[in-house]
Amino acid sequence: MEASQIQNLFAGNIRRLLVQTEIDYDRLYEIRLRAGRPLFLTYDKGECFLRTKGREPYVVTREDLKETLEYVSGYSLYAYEDELRQGYMSVQGGHRVGVTGKVILDGDRIRGMKYISCINVRLAHQIPGCADAVMPYIRKEKWTAHTLIISPPRCGKTTLLRDVIRQLSNGFGKIPGVTVGVVDERSELAGCYQGIPQNDLGMRTDVLDCCPKAQGMQMLIRAMSPAVVAVDELGKEEDFRAVEAVIHSGCRLIATAHGENVEAVLATPFFAGLKKMRVFDRYIVLGKEKRAGIIRGIFDGRGVPC
Amino acid sequence: MLKFAGILMIFIAGTGMGTAKSMELTKRERNLKKFLWLTSCLKGTVRCGNSCFPEAFLEISEKFDGMYQEFLQSLADRLKGQEGQTLGQIFRDCAKKEFRTAGFSAEEMELIASLGDRLGYLDREMQLRQLDIFEEELCRRLDFLACQLPEKKKLCRNLGILGGIFLGVLLW
Numbered sequence: 023m024e025a026s027q028i029q030n031l032f033a034g035n036i037r038r039l040l041v042q043t044e045i046d047y048d049r050l051y052e053i054r055l056r057a058g059r060p061l062f063l064t065y066d067k068g069e070c071f072l073r074t075k076g077r078e079p080y081v082v083t084r085e086d087l088k089e090t091l092e093y094v095s096g097y098s099l100y101a102y103e104d105e106l107r108q109g110y111m112s113v114q115g116g117h118r119v120g121v122t123g124k125v126i127l128d129g130d131r132i133r134g135m136k137y138i139s140c141i142n143v144r145l146a147h148q149i150p151g152c153a154d155a156v157m158p159y160i161r162k163e164k165w166t167a168h169t170l171i172i173s174p175p176r177c178g179k180t181t182l183l184r185d186v187i188r189q190l191s192n193g194f195g196k197i198p199g200v201t202v203g204v205v206d207e208r209s210e211l212a213g214c215y216q217g218i219p220q221n222d223l224g225m226r227t228d229v230l231d232c233c234p235k236a237q238g239m240q241m242l243i244r245a246m247s248p249a250v251v252a253v254d255e256l257g258k259e260e261d262f263r264a265v266e267a268v269i270h271s272g273c274r275l276i277a278t279a280h281g282e283n284v285e286a287v288l289a290t291p292f293f294a295g296l297k298k299m300r301v302f303d304r305y306i307v308l309g310k311e312k313r314a315g316i317i318r319g320i321f322d323g324r325g326v327p328c
Numbered sequence: 329m330l331k332f333a334g335i336l337m338i339f340i341a342g343t344g345m346g347t348a349k350s351m352e353l354t355k356r357e358r359n360l361k362k363f364l365w366l367t368s369c370l371k372g373t374v375r376c377g378n379s380c381f382p383e384a385f386l387e388i389s390e391k392f393d394g395m396y397q398e399f400l401q402s403l404a405d406r407l408k409g410q411e412g413q414t415l416g417q418i419f420r421d422c423a424k425k426e427f428r429t430a431g432f433s434a435e436e437m438e439l440i441a442s443l444g445d446r447l448g449y450l451d452r453e454m455q456l457r458q459l460d461i462f463e464e465e466l467c468r469r470l471d472f473l474a475c476q477l478p479e480k481k482k483l484c485r486n487l488g489i490l491g492g493i494f495l496g497v498l499l500w
Contacts (some may be wrong), residue, residue, distance in 0.1 A: 034412040089412070090446070097407055097415040098380030134451070328414040 116213020193226020346488015419444020
């Protein structure tokens with residue numbers, strides 16, 4: 023991970039401290055700025071303050087937040103209007119910048135946000151090979167399993183999905199690669215910058231960047247004839263209609279969902295419908311016992327451990 | 329004979345100076361028109377591509393050459409570099425540096441340099457509206473210049489010729 027790319031997202035004062043401080047960016051998960059509060063660095067094993075030269079925790083000011091927001095948006099907050107309504111922006115490298123502040127409503131609709139008081143930079147990590155253990159369960163020579171990766175937030179779902187896509191696309195061992203279509207609604211998987219993926223998703227992967235999942239899945243099926251369609255964080259009603267379209271088109275689906283375990287996810291109304299149809303052949307559950315990305319279990323379509 | 333040659337040289341120099349000044353006015357009009365085109369391109373990129381400014385400036389730079397391309401590229405580079413300055417400051421610096429030889433009047437230069445101060449604030453609609461207002465102002469200046477240009481050019485040329493003749497007569 024390029025340290026300067028991350029440091030340049032922040033206001034001058036913070037950037038200087040980040041440069042001076044020794045930080046292992048490969049283990050860093052979040053950088054959290056709150057107005058009038060210390061700046062937190064969150065690692066996989068805990069959190070710490072960013073400290074000044076005098077070892078005092080650096081306290082974030084409103085100006086820092088404003089300046090950071092300018093840099094994060096490339097002086098163009100208007101270009102992130104739609105994303106800001108959802109509370110986050112995706113930046114070069116696939117990192118996600120979450121913001122909170124005062125929400126401006128237009129009737130029932132969120133129009134925007136002002137008085138931004140907290141910025142949380144979640145760093146995207148690429149761990150090539152992290153899917154090695156699950157690949158034999160997902161892909162055989164002439165078969166790919168419809169797969170759902172389940173975990174609570176910050177347990178490595180997206181990182182695992184990214185590596186699964188890469189391995190499906192490139193092929194692994196004696197298994198040949200297949201065409202993979204990725205709908206990257208939040209630019210997290212590929213981390214596209216000006217249309218070019220910054221993360222390695224494999225040589226046979228087509229990425230539809232910043233496209234709503236439901237529409238993107240249909241577009242990919244129609245236009246790119248992928249063997250596998252991959253999406254991150256299924257959850258909206260329209261996503262499930264698109265999932266049906268994928269299944270019936272003969273493509274295989276690899277997706278992720280928030281949840282503690284298979285039962286909890288399948289108990290939600292939408293996934294219950296998919297369960298009834300026995301859509302998924304594999305459920306992979308991740309946890310965070312010692313570190314993010316621990317595989318708690320791999321289950322077949324009936325929920326029986328493989 | 330030498331005296332005659334000197335007077336002829338002075339006459340030619342005077343005429344040349346007048347013509348150069350007149351060509352400068354044409355260049356000024358041409359450069360203002362080019363900046364108007366740049367504004368239209370920027371508007372299109374913001375409206376259709378929803379690109380952020382560094383990206384938009386870089387995209388547009390491919391359509392231009394010379395000082396405009398240099399201006400757009402240096403602007404994009406500096407915005408990407410995130411040096412701790414505002415968009416307005418960076419825009420002003422780049423405009424003043426790259427358009428030194430564009431022949432703009434002080435007022436026109438100020439108008440162009442101030443474009444950065446108007447951008448980057450609030451939503452897309454606001455950016456487009458600001459660019460519309462800027463375009464209108466630029467068009468007004470172009471119209472004004474177009475009205476005055478033939479007369480001014482003629483005046484410059486004639487003054488050059490007459491100045492040359494006057495100095496020639498003085499030296500005779």
